[in-house]
Amino acid sequence: MKAIGYKAPGPVDHPAALEDIDLPRPVPTGHDLLVKVAAVSVNPVDTKVRRAAPAPEGGWKVLGWDAVGTVVETGPAVQGFAPGDAVYYAGSIIRDGANSQYHLVDARIAGHKPATLGDAEAAALPLTAITAWEMLFDRLDIRRPIPGAAEAVLIIGGAGGVGSIAIQLIRALTGLTVIATASRPETQDWVRSLGAHHVIDHHGDMAAQVEALGIGAPGFVFSTNDSGRHVAAVQQLIAPQGRFGLIDDPEALDVAGFKRKSVSVHWELMFTRAIFGTPDMAEQGRLLDEVARLVDEGRIRSTLTETLAPINAATLKRAHALIESGRAKGKIVLEGF
Numbered sequence: 342m343k344a345i346g347y348k349a350p351g352p353v354d355h356p357a358a359l360e361d362i363d364l365p366r367p368v369p370t371g372h373d374l375l376v377k378v379a380a381v382s383v384n385p386v387d388t389k390v391r392r393a394a395p396a397p398e399g400g401w402k403v404l405g406w407d408a409v410g411t412v413v414e415t416g417p418a419v420q421g422f423a424p425g426d427a428v429y430y431a432g433s434i435i436r437d438g439a440n441s442q443y444h445l446v447d448a449r450i451a452g453h454k455p456a457t458l459g460d461a462e463a464a465a466l467p468l469t470a471i472t473a474w475e476m477l478f479d480r481l482d483i484r485r486p487i488p489g490a491a492e493a494v495l496i497i498g499g500a501g502g503v504g505s506i507a508i509q510l511i512r513a514l515t516g517l518t519v520i521a522t523a524s525r526p527e528t529q530d531w532v533r534s535l536g537a538h539h540v541i542d543h544h545g546d547m548a549a550q551v552e553a554l555g556i557g558a559p560g561f562v563f564s565t566n567d568s569g570r571h572v573a574a575v576q577q578l579i580a581p582q583g584r585f586g587l588i589d590d591p592e593a594l595d596v597a598g599f600k601r602k603s604v605s606v607h608w609e610l611m612f613t614r615a616i617f618g619t620p621d622m623a624e625q626g627r628l629l630d631e632v633a634r635l636v637d638e639g640r641i642r643s644t645l646t647e648t649l650a651p652i653n654a655a656t657l658k659r660a661h662a663l664i665e666s667g668r669a670k671g672k673i674v675l676e677g678f
Contacts, residue, residue, distance in 0.1 A: 342366045343678050344441035345654045346401030350393050353661045358391065359654045362401055366443050373416040373445045376428060380464035380676040381439050381652060382407035382645075383660040384502060389590075390434070391661065405438030406431050406612075408446075409454055409464040419448045421626075427454040429629065431468035433615035440657065442678050449622050450615055452629025455636040462643035465672035466506065469644065470632045471611040471625055472588060473507035476563055480607035481584045483517060487560030490580030493518035495551065497543055497575075498565035500528035500670040503588060505535055505644040507563060512536035513640040518556060522547065531670050535644075543571065548578040560584065569594055579604055646671030652678050 344364045351358055369375040387404045396402035412426045422428065430451035432439055439446075454463045477483050483494060494511055498504045499521025511519050512535075521532040522543035529540045541550040551559065558580035564571055569591030576598035579585060585599065586607040596606050614622040635641045647663075649656045652675045660673045 342442040343653075344401070344403055345405075345652070345657050346396070346403040346440070347391065348396050348401065350391060350395060350402075352392070353388070353658055353665060359404075359657050359661070361654045364401065364403075364441060367437075367445045369414050369416040369419075369445055371416045372418045372447045372449055374412050374419060374422055374428065374448050374451060375414040376408065376410040376439075376444050376446060377413050378408050378410040378439055378442060378444050378652075378678075380409045380460040380674055381405045382464045382468070382672050382674045383657070383664055384468050385664055386434070386468075387438075388661050388664050403437040403440050405440035405444075406434065407464055407466075407468045408432065408439035408444060409460045410444070413443065415448070422448050422451070428452065429454045429463045429467050429633075431471055431611060431625075434612040435616055440652065447615065447622070448626070450625040452626055452633055455633040457637045458643055461648045461674040461676045462645050464674045464676075465502070465643050465645040466632060466636075467629060468611060469502040469506045469672065470510075471628060472503050472609060473510055474628050474632070475611060476586045476588065476607070476609040477507060477510060478514075480609050481561050481563065481586050483511070483515060483561050487580055487582050487584070490560030490583060491518065491557035492516070493520055493556060493559040494561040494563060495520045495522070495559045495575075495578070496537075496563045496565065497522050497547075497571055498567070499523050499532040499535075499537060499540070501565050502644060502672045503565045504532070504563075505671050506641070507565075508532060508535040508537050509641040513635055517561075518559075520551065520554065520559060528670050543567070547571070547574040551578045558583070562586070565589065567591075572596070573598065576602070576604070644671040645674055647673045649673065649675050650677050652676065
């Protein structure tokens with residue numbers, strides 16, 4: 342089968358950064374679905390792994406943690422899926438990724454693809470939807486109010502893939518006010534179109550901008566990028582007893598300033614359940630089915646902003662470069678081998 346992989350980590354402009362390769366078609370066992378891949382999206386995690394993670398000795402490293410496709414075969418322990426089903430999922434970072442014609446994924450972390458979306462539109466959703474959902478409703482527990490705080494969530498990096506779906510989930514499932522950060526006119530327009538009530542610039546004085554809104558100190562802050570740089574501002578603007586969450590990997594994070602306000606800090610990695618095989622890992626499959634329902638009811642929409650084709654090394658390099666530029670909004674998807 343066709344696939345894209347690398348032998349050694351490195352910069353995206355290196356000739357061997359990503360290569361077109363041929364691999365054996367995998368065989369499903371246990372809870373596995375064998376999926377014929379139709380579309381994949383590219384996330385910051387793809388670029389981070391490509392720059393740093395070595396390939397298995399004597400083998401290839403295959404990336405790709407967002408996919409849409411059709412179930413071809415199932416392992417003996419699979420329940421709820423059958424050959425011919427259209428699925429979408431983010432997979433597991435400790436297994437081969439989905440940049441291949443056929444891919445294995447544990448059925449417990451896969452969802453049924455939204456019926457109203459095409460393959461590319463659906464491929465934009467899984468990783469970011471799982472990340473946003475787990476952060477908002479499991480880690481920050483935004484449905485549990487903070488006494489005296491403004492009933493608001495500040496999303497730092499609102500125009501990125503995770504921020505784009507987080508805005509929509511908050512609007513669809515809660516009555517909370519959404520404050521999103523964006524620094525360019527086009528990204529500010531984007532987050533407003535997704536439902537943000539207020540937009541501020543993360544390159545400016547965020548604490549002063551939040552205060553100027555006149556709604557009070559938000560109880561929840563969700564940082565999707567550059568958290569090390571923003572943490573001091575968050576400590577200033579967040580409400581006492583608030584909850585702060587982040588998903589990126591700052592070189593340093595000085596949390597001492599949160600003590601005076603008794604602010605809790607929450608880190609989210611959507612791969613945790615799959616890495617450790619947690620007893621509740623099937624929650625991700627149920628979560629994706631719920632997101633599909635919200636999409637099909639018209640309550641949230643795909644965050645796809647650009648589709649590239651075909652799925653090959655050259656196109657994937659373009660997508661990685663766009664992600665690394667820091668100027669992408671929404672999600673970039675590759676469609677068709």
